[in-house]
Amino acid sequence: MLELIKMSRIEDGSELAAAVDALLNDAFPEGAPNERSAYYSRHGVPITSMLLSDGGRTVGHLAIYERDIKIGEEALRVGLLGEIAITADRRGGGLARRLVRQAHEHLRARSIPFAILFAFEPRVYVSSGYKLMQNQTRFIDTDGHCKTLVYHGGMYAELLGRPWPNQSIDLCGTAV
Ligand SMILES: CC(C)(COP(=O)(O)OP(=O)(O)OC[C@H]1O[C@@H](n2cnc3c(N)ncnc32)[C@H](O)[C@@H]1OP(=O)(O)O)[C@@H](O)C(=O)NCCC(=O)NCCS
Numbered sequence: 001m002l003e004l005i006k007m008s009r010i011e012d013g014s015e016l017a018a019a020v021d022a023l024l025n026d027a028f029p030e031g032a033p034n035e036r037s038a039y040y041s042r043h044g045v046p047i048t049s050m051l052l053s054d055g056g057r058t059v060g061h062l063a064i065y066e067r068d069i070k071i072g073e074e075a076l077r078v079g080l081l082g083e084i085a086i087t088a089d090r091r092g093g094g095l096a097r098r099l100v101r102q103a104h105e106h107l108r109a110r111s112i113p114f115a116i117l118f119a120f121e122p123r124v125y126v127s128s129g130y131k132l133m134q135n136q137t138r139f140i141d142t143d144g145h146c147k148t149l150v151y152h153g154g155m156y157a158e159l160l161g162r163p164w165p166n167q168s169i170d171l172c173g174t175a176v
Pocket of ligand 1: 119
């Protein structure tokens with residue numbers, strides 16, 4: 001039976017950490033064998049990690065960050081979703097959609113109006129309510145320098161009915 005596990009921290013050295021590492025290294029082979037720790041050193045430890053477990057086997061992962069960004073002149077807390085991965089033999093069954101839905105519930109309960117993600121394949125997130133951003137976006141790139149551009153694959157979802165502002169954004173950090 002599929003179970004959702006919400007955690008504030010995945011304890012290094014635990015069995016669960018090993019299972020999550022195996023899942024993420026497999027899903028993001030370019031980051032293996034240290035995908036999760038490299039991701040955390042780039043972006044920080046997520047505020048919440050969501051896992052899907054099936055009979056004790058970890059089959060899905062999603063990381064949630066909360067960040068104070070600037071949209072136009074307004075400072076606003078948003079949710080950033082990253083490291084979305086489903087184990088290869090369970091893909092195509094709606095599990096990513098389910099994790100994203102749970103992440104949205106979590107963010108709504110915290111009165112956070114928008115979720116943002118940076119997709120390799122934007123099509124995956126359309127049915128979860130995401131649209132491509134057209135905003136000029138300032139962020140810290142992998143080389144540590146600030147860049148401003150319309151981020152390819154940058155997507156937003158409106159969680160509380162507030163329309164997404166069509167203004168420039170400062171992510172005040174990296175794109176997760
Ligand atoms: C991308 C990934 C998370 C999708 O997980 P999944 O559980 O198979 O996705 P779902 O079954 O929930 O599908 C959600 C939607 O995406 C679509 N979809 C799934 N994989 C897709 C793909 N590779 N390309 C295009 N669309 C895809 C589905 O058809 C579905 O569309 P619908 O809701 O309109 O019917 C999974 O393939 C994966 O782990 N890939 C490797 C890691 C990765 O690339 N992560 C994404 C980082 S942005």
